[in-house]
Amino acid sequence: MDTLKVRDAQEVEDAVRAAIAGEQPLEIIGHGTKRRVGQPMATNAVLELSALNAVTAYEPNELIITVQAGAPVADVLSLIDSKNQQFAFEPMNTSLLLGTVETEGTIGGMIAAGLAGPRRIKSGGARDHLLGAHAVSGFGESFKAGGKVVKNVTGYDLCKLLAGSWGTLAVMTEVTLKVTPRPESERTLLLRGLDDVTANKAMTQAVGSPYDVSGAAHLPGSALRTTGGALAELAQPDQALTLLRLEGITSSASHRAQSLREALKSFGATELIEDEASAALWRAVRDVEPFAASGPRALWPVWRIVCPPASGGAFGQALQRESGGEVIYDWGGGLIWAALPPAADAQAKALRQRVAAIDGHASLIRGSDEVRAGIDVFHPQPRGLAALGQRVKNSFDPRNVLNRGRLSRGQPA
Amino acid sequence: MTILMPEPDQAVLARRDEIVASLRKIVPGEGVISSAAEMKPYESDGLMAYRQPPMVVVLPDTTKQVSEVLRYCHKNGIKVVPRGSGTSLSGGALPLADGVLLGLGKFKRIREIDFDNRAVVVEPGVTNLAISQAVDHAGFYYAPDPSSQIACSIGGNIAENSGGVHCLKYGMTTNNVLGCEIVLMTGEILRIGGKAAECAGYDLMGVITGSEGLLGVITEVTVRILRKPETARALMVGFTDVEAAGRCVADVISAGIIPGGMEMMDRPAIHAAEAFVHAGYPLDVEALLIIELDGPQVEVDELITRVEAIALGCGSTTCQISTSEQERLLFWSGRKAAFPAVGRISPDYLCMDGTIPRAQLPLVLRRMTQMSEKYGLRVANVFHAGDGNLHPLILYDANKPGEQDRAEAFGADILRLCVEVGGVLTGEHGVGIEKRDLMPEMFSDIDLNQQQRLKCAFDSEGLLNPGKVFPTLHRCAELGRMHVHGGKLPFPDIPRF
Numbered sequence: 055m056d057t058l059k060v061r062d063a064q065e066v067e068d069a070v071r072a073a074i075a076g077e078q079p080l081e082i083i084g085h086g087t088k089r090r091v092g093q094p095m096a097t098n099a100v101l102e103l104s105a106l107n108a109v110t111a112y113e114p115n116e117l118i119i120t121v122q123a124g125a126p127v128a129d130v131l132s133l134i135d136s137k138n139q140q141f142a143f144e145p146m147n148t149s150l151l152l153g154t155v156e157t158e159g160t161i162g163g164m165i166a167a168g169l170a171g172p173r174r175i176k177s178g179g180a181r182d183h184l185l186g187a188h189a190v191s192g193f194g195e196s197f198k199a200g201g202k203v204v205k206n207v208t209g210y211d212l213c214k215l216l217a218g219s220w221g222t223l224a225v226m227t228e229v230t231l232k233v234t235p236r237p238e239s240e241r242t243l244l245l246r247g248l249d250d251v252t253a254n255k256a257m258t259q260a261v262g263s264p265y266d267v268s269g270a271a272h273l274p275g276s277a278l279r280t281t282g283g284a285l286a287e288l289a290q291p292d293q294a295l296t297l298l299r300l301e302g303i304t305s306s307a308s309h310r311a312q313s314l315r316e317a318l319k320s321f322g323a324t325e326l327i328e329d330e331a332s333a334a335l336w337r338a339v340r341d342v343e344p345f346a347a348s349g350p351r352a353l354w355p356v357w358r359i360v361c362p363p364a365s366g367g368a369f370g371q372a373l374q375r376e377s378g379g380e381v382i383y384d385w386g387g388g389l390i391w392a393a394l395p396p397a398a399d400a401q402a403k404a405l406r407q408r409v410a411a412i413d414g415h416a417s418l419i420r421g422s423d424e425v426r427a428g429i430d431v432f433h434p435q436p437r438g439l440a441a442l443g444q445r446v447k448n449s450f451d452p453r454n455v456l457n458r459g460r461l462s463r464g465q466p467a
Numbered sequence: 468m469t470i471l472m473p474e475p476d477q478a479v480l481a482r483r484d485e486i487v488a489s490l491r492k493i494v495p496g497e498g499v500i501s502s503a504a505e506m507k508p509y510e511s512d513g514l515m516a517y518r519q520p521p522m523v524v525v526l527p528d529t530t531k532q533v534s535e536v537l538r539y540c541h542k543n544g545i546k547v548v549p550r551g552s553g554t555s556l557s558g559g560a561l562p563l564a565d566g567v568l569l570g571l572g573k574f575k576r577i578r579e580i581d582f583d584n585r586a587v588v589v590e591p592g593v594t595n596l597a598i599s600q601a602v603d604h605a606g607f608y609y610a611p612d613p614s615s616q617i618a619c620s621i622g623g624n625i626a627e628n629s630g631g632v633h634c635l636k637y638g639m640t641t642n643n644v645l646g647c648e649i650v651l652m653t654g655e656i657l658r659i660g661g662k663a664a665e666c667a668g669y670d671l672m673g674v675i676t677g678s679e680g681l682l683g684v685i686t687e688v689t690v691r692i693l694r695k696p697e698t699a700r701a702l703m704v705g706f707t708d709v710e711a712a713g714r715c716v717a718d719v720i721s722a723g724i725i726p727g728g729m730e731m732m733d734r735p736a737i738h739a740a741e742a743f744v745h746a747g748y749p750l751d752v753e754a755l756l757i758i759e760l761d762g763p764q765v766e767v768d769e770l771i772t773r774v775e776a777i778a779l780g781c782g783s784t785t786c787q788i789s790t791s792e793q794e795r796l797l798f799w800s801g802r803k804a805a806f807p808a809v810g811r812i813s814p815d816y817l818c819m820d821g822t823i824p825r826a827q828l829p830l831v832l833r834r835m836t837q838m839s840e841k842y843g844l845r846v847a848n849v850f851h852a853g854d855g856n857l858h859p860l861i862l863y864d865a866n867k868p869g870e871q872d873r874a875e876a877f878g879a880d881i882l883r884l885c886v887e888v889g890g891v892l893t894g895e896h897g898v899g900i901e902k903r904d905l906m907p908e909m910f911s912d913i914d915l916n917q918q919q920r921l922k923c924a925f926d927s928e929g930l931l932n933p934g935k936v937f938p939t940l941h942r943c944a945e946l947g948r949m950h951v952h953g954g955k956l957p958f959p960d961i962p963r964f
Contacts, residue, residue, distance in 0.1 A: 074949065115717040116824050116855075138723060174664060181670055182642045193949055197917045198910065203822045204635075205854040205894040207628045207677045208902075208909055209936065210918045211641065214673025223669075235723030258583050264606065264694045266762065306766030313763075362662035364583035388664050415667040433667040438657050443668045445924035450917070452947065461668075 056099040062106065063188060063196055063227040069101050070225065070455065071194035079458035082221040084124050084160025088148055088167050091419055092220055092460040094427050103162055106227060111202075114139060117233050118185060118202055123162030123226040130161055139233040143179050144171030146340050151356060152420055153347025162226045168218030171340035172269035172299065175261060175363075175385050181217035183232040189216060189224035192451025202230045215446065221457040223450040237301035241311040242269075242332040244288065244325040245296040245318070250274055250374075250383070253296045254367025256321045257386040260298045261363070263317055265310040269299030270386035271339045272367075277380040277393075280351060281344040284334035288327075296321075297335060344382055345393040347420070351380070354393040355400035355421040361414025363388035369412055377401050392416075402429040409433075432461055470517065470900050472934045475565035479545055480522065486545065487523050490567070493535045498573075500524040509568050512553040512560040513615075514901055516871070521548065521562030528573035530648060530656060530686040537684065538654025540567055546930050547652070549680040551591060551623030554615045556818060557899030559627060559679045559935055569684060571622050577601050578687065585692050586645060586662045591622025591685045595629075598690060607692040610637035613895070614803065622685045628677030630895035632728035632759075635853035637693065639895070641676040648687035649675060652926040661689060674921065679897050680932045682925040699727060699761040700771055701795045704778045705752035705785035709733065712754035713828040715781040716852045719758065719774055720825075726774070727761035729853030730802050733832070736809065736847040736860070740801035743808035748801055749785045756852060757798055805849040806860070813845070813862035815871070819878045821885030822894035825855045834884055835859060842877040844870070856894035857885070883908050898936045906938050915939070920946050 058080075060066050073080045081097040083089060084104055106122035109130065113119070114137040121130055127145065134140060146169040147158045158164075165187075170179035186200030199212035215223055245256060253272040260267045275292035278285060288295060298318075300310045315324045327335065338344075345356050361369060366387025374381055379394035379401075394401045400421050409416045415433035418426065435443060440462075447454075447461075479486070487501045500506055501523045510518040527533045540547050546566035553560055562568045574590035577597070581587070582605055587598055595616040598609040612631035613619055619629065625647070630639045637643070646660025659675070660666035675682050706712040712731055719726065732740065732748075732755045741748040748755055756778070760770045771788055778786055789795035801808070809816055823831050832848070839846045850857040859881055863874040882892050886908045893902055906915060915937060922929070923943035933940060 113824065113826070115721050116826060117720060118824075178638065178642050179665060181673055182638060191917060193917075195913045195917070197914045199914070199917075201822075201891040201909070203824060203855055203890050203894075205630060205639065205822045205851070205856045206891040207630075207639075207895055207897055208892045209898065209906065209915075210921055211628070211674055211677050212918065212921070214641070214670045214676075215921075217673075218665075218670055235720075235725065238723065262582060262585060262607075262694055264697050264763070266696075302762075303766055303769060305769055306763055309765045310763055360663045360665050360667075362581075362584045362586070363664075364581075385664060413661045414663055417667075435668050436658075438655055439659065439668065439671075442651075442657065442671065442924065446669055446671070446921065449920035449924040452949065 057102055058099065059102045059105055063190065066101070066190045066225050066227055067194055067196055070190050070192065073099065073455040074194055074453050077453070079455045082225050082457055084163040085126070085157050087152070087154045087157060087159035088163055090152060091167070093431050093463055094423050095457060096459045097457070101225065103225070104160060109133065110228060117204060118230055119233055120202060120228060120230040121161050122228050123160060125161045127158035127161055127164050134233050135236065138236045140236045141183060141231065142173055142177035142234040143183050144173040144340055145169065145180065146171050150346045151342045153352070161229060165217050165226065165229055166219060166221045172271060172336055172384050175270060175388070176266070176268045177234070181214050184213040184217050184229060185232055186230040187213055187216055187226050188228040189226045191224045192453060192456050196227070200230070204232055220460055222447060222461050223456065225456065239304040239307050239329055240299060240301040240332045241307045242327040242335055243298040243311055243315055244327055245322055247293050248272070248296050248321060249294070250371040251367040252321065253294065253383070254364065254387045256296055256318055257298070258364050260314060260318065261386040263314060265300060265314045266302070267298055267314070268301045269297065269336055272296045272383040273344065274374070274381065276374065277344040277382050280349050283338055283343055284331070285338045285343060297339065299332065299336060339382070339384055342382065342391045344380070345391060351393045353396055355396065355425060356419050357392040357394065357405060357416050358419045359390040359392060359409055359414055359416045361388060361390065361409065361412050365412040365414070366390055369408070373405070373408065377404070398425070399429050400425045406433070430463055472563065473940060475563070476544070479565045483522055486543070489539060490523060490525050490536060493539065494525055494527050494532050498526045498528065500526070509550070509562060509570070512550070512555040512558060514556055514558040514561070514899065517558050517561055517900060519562045519564060521568035522565050524568045524570060526570045526573055530650065533569070533650045533684055533686055534654040534656050536567070536569060537650055537652055541652050541654060541928065541930060544928070544930070546933055548932050549626070549684045551620035551626070552594070552618050554619040555623065555627060555897060555899060556820070557893065557897040557901040559897050559899040561900055563934065571620065571684070574622070574686060581662065582607065584662045586689050587692055588687065588689045589621055590687060592620050595619050595621055595624055602692050606695050608695050609643065609690055610693050611640050611643055621688055621690065625676050625685055625688060626678065626680045627897040630856065632730060632851065635729060635851065636725050636727050641673060643691045644672060644676055644688060645691055646672060646689040647675065647685050649683040649685050651683050652928065652931045679899060679936050681922055681936060682931070696761040697763045698767050699759055699795060700767050701757055701759040701789045701798045702771060702774055702778070703787045703798045704756045704758065704783045705749040706754045706782065707752055707784050709754045709832050710829040711782045712756055713825065715756060715778050715783065717825055718777045718781060722773065722777060724770055724774060726758050726853060728757070728759040730757045731755065731850055731852035732802060732805060733848040735845060736805050736849045739808040739812050739847060740805050743811060744800045744804050746797050746801035752784060757802055802849065809847050809860045809862065814864040814866065816863065817861040817874050817878050819857070819859045819861065819881050820893050820896040821882045821890055822854065822856045823885050823888050823890035827888040827890070828855070831857070831884060831888060835881060838877055838880055842873050844874055844877055854894070855890065879905060900935055903936060904938045906936070916941070916946055
């Protein structure tokens with residue numbers, strides 16, 4: 055397999071044009087941390103963007119940063135952290151879950167995967183923070199989308215399509231992202247021993263309160279049995295943890311934690327966890343530590359289920375009972391990570407039927423090559439929407455040279 | 468003030484009676500309007516300098532009717548312009564002489580309020596404010612708040628990705644919409660997203676939002692609602708020079724504070740507003756900032772103190788802090804009434820809308836003053852300082868020969884300047900016809916072609932709202948052509964491993 059390590063946008067353009075001319079589709083990677091997410095691809099050349107790793111501009115006062123797509127996420131996070139800023143969507147680090155080398159990958163991969171962490175309930179996803187992009191389409195043409203300011207409605211918002219498109223529409227070469235001030239402090243309220251449905255009610259009440267909750271997660275005891283790290287330190291045998299996060303200036307976070315504690319009294323006694331200890335908990339939730347690839351569930355496929363948040367608890371409870379699997383809940387119940395006992399189809403059929411009933415959708419984020427080749431990794435869409443999605447794909451990449459086959463089965467190989 | 472629109476199709480115009488009759492079969496009763504007098508109110512939207520009677524107005528009240536109207540028009544090659552409340556300021560709903568004007572004003576129901584999922588399902592004709600009012604009793608609201616929120620429809624908000632004072636902290640429409648039912652030009656009805664935070668597949672909701680009615684007709688929307696903050700207080704801070712005010716905005720943000728709203732007015736706007744509403748604005752300052760902090764009482768009280776200190780550090784000459792809800796609203800009253808206030812001091816004005824990086828504000832204001840002298844026209848400025856979204860109001864008199872043309876040329880220069888300093892042509896009003904021909908200032912042909920290819924994925928015949936947003940109409944087939952230089956070695960000059 056050829057690996058083409060491009061150095062600039064022009065070389066990306068050349069590579070895509072050559073791919074079109076030679077009818078040789080390309081797999082697009084940064085550090086390759088998410089290569090095994092999606093359908094196995096029909097590509098035999100890799101376009102690697104890790105050398106496009108410069109920070110083009112960082113304007114803390116403008117709340118924006120412009121970086122090349124291959125810039126390491128860790129470096130960019132540490133740069134903005136030095137100015138007390140962050141990506142509010144709290145990008146997930148997939149290395150623990152997928153068992154890849156411990157890198158957080160590149161900015162391009164972060165946007166292309168669009169996997170937001172716990173703060174999504176308050177601050178939105180990667181899509182909401184991508185202000186502009188330079189990218190090379192499957193026509194082999196460099197184009198610009200969006201701009202470099204936080205408020206912009208000039209033309210179609212193509213950035214929204216690029217975020218979460220898994221590299222199938224265009225090769226991003228440079229992106230402009232919104233950054234936000236890092237909260238001065240954080241507090242986590244901890245409730246113990248709630249069943250999933252009750253925990254879902256507590257989270258619904260908390261997120262719907264005026265106390266500006268920025269994280270609402272529930273970890274059933276079964277999922278905590280095998281985990282390590284910050285969660286293990288808190289966990290007691292088979293006892294569930296429900297976590298609610300409050301962030302902001304110190305006086306406010308403390309005050310709101312107290313008010314929320316009062317409001318949730320009927321759900322039981324609460325413990326308060328502050329600052330660093332709290333941050334460690336939310337990193338564990340964000341990165342789905344209970345299902346880490348190095349743990350006892352390494353061989354279990356892991357699904358990412360997105361659903362209306364108030365339906366999460368009942369759904370997850372039934373799923374565990376009937377699949378024999380384990381789940382953890384984020385986004386107040388709106389995001390469920392499910393590790394299911396191995397099966398030839400990763401229990402896709404049964405899971406999808408169930409999730410369709412609550413207007414949710416499920417994607418397989420961790421699974422063997424064989425399993426991923428045999429099922430729809432991303433949630434199949436109704437015919438009309440799927441056809442529109444295909445026309446959108448064609449409008450960017452008519453020869454299907456970019457990450458061919460990654461999003462759906464049945465695309466021409 | 469002439470703007471070219473697509474040449475009317477004479478064959479379609481010749482069939483007008485037959486088309487009207489066919490549409491009446493789909494939408495019976497008063498749902499089809501075809502007399503010149505009755506169509507008059509639909510001749511323009513909020514950009515009233517441009518007027519064009521449509522061929523016919525259709526006001527369906529079910530998704531099925533919308534679908535059938537579109538299917539009929541698609542089959543017969545008839546253009547369609549969707550319209551909500553008609554408050555667009557960029558001509559997005561300007562009719563076409565040979566087109567059907569499809570009004571969604573009858574879609575007025577709030578279909579579902581789901582507090583547990585913090586979602587409301589509404590029809591597109593519901594006004595922005597009505598959503599907040601419907602959930603107010605439970606302490607919730609819908610955050611995006613365009614100034615026209617009392618009148619503008621949520622469908623129109625989605626078409627334009629409208630903003631407002633709250634955008635800085637709570638995002639624009641696109642950040643607050645979860646899903647929709649959309650009818651494509653072929654009549655096909657699709658549902659995108661729902662009450663879940665993300666939809667499966669490409670983010671089609673994201674690209675439909677702000678697409679100015681060119682991709683499809685929205686017949687239902689699911690929006691996210693938020694719990695209302697405990698309290699809000701505002702500061703009114705005056706500066707004797709604009710640069711100090713600009714510095715104050717930057718310092719507030721770099722201190723890690725994102726206010727619920729941060730608005731600036733320049734001297735002409737302050738004077739006009741004060742004369743109109745008597746809000747107690749200082750008249751001896753060059754710039755006035757209104758900064759609102761919202762959240763829990765304890766947080767707001769502390770941040771008010773911090774912001775006051777920052778303002779003093781930047782050389783503010785006056786600083787008032789609201790001590791009651793009444794006073795907070797009084798501070799805002801002048802800003803909210805700035806447009807009509809300016810309307811009282813000039814027979815006509817053009818309201819521009821561009822965004823710039825905040826740091827460029829002093830330069831942009833200086834250059835605008837120079838342009839004001841060059842064109843011999845006054846300009847008053849109100850803007851969303853927190854996110855760099857400017858609204859220069861160019862004052863002119865349409866009855867004086869040449870003034871309107873000069874005002875438009877002045878406006879175009881301002882928008883070019885916005886792009887030149889790293890900003891964009893529009894922050895919240897949309898491109899429409901108003902800024903259509905300026906699009907090449909910001910985008911290359913390749914950029915625009917890519918956008919138009921996307922249009923083709925939704926509307927292959929280009930029948931939905933043509934003549935808007937894009938300065939050149941392309942046929943989809945010609946946009947699909949691929950220019951590949953054959954015979955090249957694969958991947959020349961790229962290091963291999």
